[in-house]
Amino acid sequence: MPPVVRFAPSPTGFLHIGNVHTALFNWLFARHEGGEFRLRIENTDTSREVAEATEQIQESLRWLGLEWDGPVTFQLDRMDRCREEAHRLVAQGKAYEDEGAIRIRMPDDGTTAWDDLVRGPIEYPNEKLEDLVAIRSDGRPTYNFASPVEDWLDGITHIIRGDDHISNTPKQIRILEALGAPPPEYAHVSHILGPDGATLSKRHGSVSVEDFRAAGYIPEALTNYLALLGWSYDDRTEIMTVSELVERFTLERVGASPAVFDYQKLEHFNGVHLRALPPGEYAERLVGYLREQAYEWDEELVRRAAPLVQEKISTLAQFPGFAGFLFGEVDPDPALLDREVLERAAAALEGVEPFDAEGIEQALRALADELGTSPRRAFQPIRVAVTGSKVSPGLFESLELLGKDRALSRLASAGAVAA
RNA sequence: GGCGCAUUCGUCUAGGGGCCUAGGACGCCGCCCUCUCACGGCGGUAGCACGGGUUCGAAUCCCGUAUGCGCCUCCA
Numbered sequence: 001m002p003p004v005v006r007f008a009p010s011p012t013g014f015l016h017i018g019n020v021h022t023a024l025f026n027w028l029f030a031r032h033e034g035g036e037f038r039l040r041i042e043n044t045d046t047s048r049e050v051a052e053a054t055e056q057i058q059e060s061l062r063w064l065g066l067e068w069d070g071p072v073t074f075q076l077d078r079m080d081r082c083r084e085e086a087h088r089l090v091a092q093g094k095a096y097e098d099e100g101a102i103r104i105r106m107p108d109d110g111t112t113a114w115d116d117l118v119r120g121p122i123e124y125p126n127e128k129l130e131d132l133v134a135i136r137s138d139g140r141p142t143y144n145f146a147s148p149v150e151d152w153l154d155g156i157t158h159i160i161r162g163d164d165h166i167s168n169t170p171k172q173i174r175i176l177e178a179l180g181a182p183p184p185e186y187a188h189v190s191h192i193l194g195p196d197g198a199t200l201s202k203r204h205g206s207v208s209v210e211d212f213r214a215a216g217y218i219p220e221a222l223t224n225y226l227a228l229l230g231w232s233y234d235d236r237t238e239i240m241t242v243s244e245l246v247e248r249f250t251l252e253r254v255g256a257s258p259a260v261f262d263y264q265k266l267e268h269f270n271g272v273h274l275r276a277l278p279p280g281e282y283a284e285r286l287v288g289y290l291r292e293q294a295y296e297w298d299e300e301l302v303r304r305a306a307p308l309v310q311e312k313i314s315t316l317a318q319f320p321g322f323a324g325f326l327f328g329e330v331d332p333d334p335a336l337l338d339r340e341v342l343e344r345a346a347a348a349l350e351g352v353e354p355f356d357a358e359g360i361e362q363a364l365r366a367l368a369d370e371l372g373t374s375p376r377r378a379f380q381p382i383r384v385a386v387t388g389s390k391v392s393p394g395l396f397e398s399l400e401l402l403g404k405d406r407a408l409s410r411l412a413s414a415g416a417v418a419a
Numbered sequence: 420g421g422c423g424c425a426u427u428c429g430u431c432u433a434g435g436g437g438c439c440u441a442g443g444a445c446g447c448c449g450c451c452c453u454c455u456c457a458c459g460g461c462g463g464u465a466g467c468a469c470g471g472g473u474u475c476g477a478a479u480c481c482c483g484u485a486u487g488c489g490c491c492u493c494c495a
Binding site: 008010012042044098099100101103119122123124125128130132133134135136137138140142143144146147162163164165166167168188190191193195197199225228229230231232234235236237238239255256257258259260261262264265266267268269271275309311312313314322361364365368374375376377378379380382383384387389390391392393394395396 | 421422423424425426429430431432433434442443444445446453454455456457458487488489490491492493494495
């Protein structure tokens with residue numbers, strides 16, 4: 001029987017990257033096993049913010065490529081059913097009323113145990129289990145009751161969730177037992193921590209999927225990096241495509257210790273996946289990103305500039321700083337300029353026809369030769385004059401994209417302010 | 420406090436008794452490539468939390484300690 005798993009976020013805001021981690025493990029497991037991945041929203045309230053968060057969560061999952069199966073279900077819609085089940089348990093003597101609330105009886109001795117798919121056998125002494133409230137006095141089911149009831153209704157076979165739920169598991173096992181539901185398998189994965197060992201939060205940097213998206217990361221890198229937090233394929237394979245992850249992911253290779261989120265390594269992964277994109281696809285990602293970020297730059301020029309930066313930047317967000325000189329004026333530091341070089345470069349470029357990288361390179365190398373300096377030294381003032389920075393895409397290609405007119409005018413105005 | 424879970428380079432991890440004088444990756448350092456930056460190549464730095472066992476032999480098994488985290492709510 002193919003497994004059925006679920007991701008059950010509460011709609012309190014944007015999708016946190018830590019939740020994405022568990023969602024990803026559920027999704028990879030379901031896809032690898034040919035099972036189903038369900039999305040359940042644990043809403044307890046109908047406020048407007050919640051409705052927006054619900055939409056946001058789905059948008060984030062779609063962007064990441066974590067498509068779910070079947071309709072999205074809402075905890076709110078199951079409240080009546082939860083109450084019915086609770087009353088049934090009361091009628092069966094497995095639960096009782098307590099000042100308007102309903103409590104489920106828990107065993108007093110012995111232990112409740114399960115074989116955790118990630119952690120192995122876990123035992124919990126029953127004397128620590130209190131009769132737990134299933135229905136509050138106001139009639140609302142509690143999380144610890146509603147969650148297992150819904151898992152049962154949805155036919156969830158494997159519960160893959162954060163390790164903060166380990167202590168809830170014995171209670172839920174007993175509830176399922178009382179309901180007469182078949183017990184699911186449990187797999188508790190570790191939480192993701194910030195560099196200081198505390199739960200990852202805003203002050204560490206990006207935390208929500210939207211944050212990472214705005215920071216110029218792409219789904220391929222995020223899923224690849226996240227998959228490697230607590231899971232590994234072997235002792236050397238790290239860079240993987242989504243389909244490779246699906247093909248290789250197994251719960252057996254999920255580790256139990258917590259992992260610290262490393263932004264630098266994510267950025268490295270992002271660079272690798274960015275470089276691996278076909279040039280046309282890369283250009284479209286760049287255009288899409290700039291559009292989302294509300295840049296109103298000539299998209300045709302962005303596409304032409306894309307190949308110049310693909311090998312050089314590791315997040316899409318670096319594009320404006322790196323290639324912005326193509327889209328707006330520059331303000332070079334006079335101290336880094338050299339009047340003679342700039343004047344002679346302008347003269348040399350004047351005659352280049354057609355004005356393409358190849359011709360430009362020939363002309364400028366010849367110039368360096370005439371000046372008796374290394375290309376390194378000769379090109380730097382030109383780069384600064386044209387791009388406004390000591391760091392830029394390839395100089396010849398940049399000049400070509402800029403066009404002869406703009407190139408010459410930048411050389412001229414820089415020459416005028418040169419020290 | 421009780422119960423539970425965790426503990427290999429700074430970080431992510433491989434490792435499940437001899438293959439480990441512990442492998443890979445990010446970061447960092449050096450060199451090479453080079454029009455800058457980046458990419459790429461080469462080399463280097465750095466780790467089995469501690470203490471007892473078990474065993475011919477332990478990073479690997481057991482016990483204890485320490486540390487971290489989680490839960491102990493009519494929160495989710």
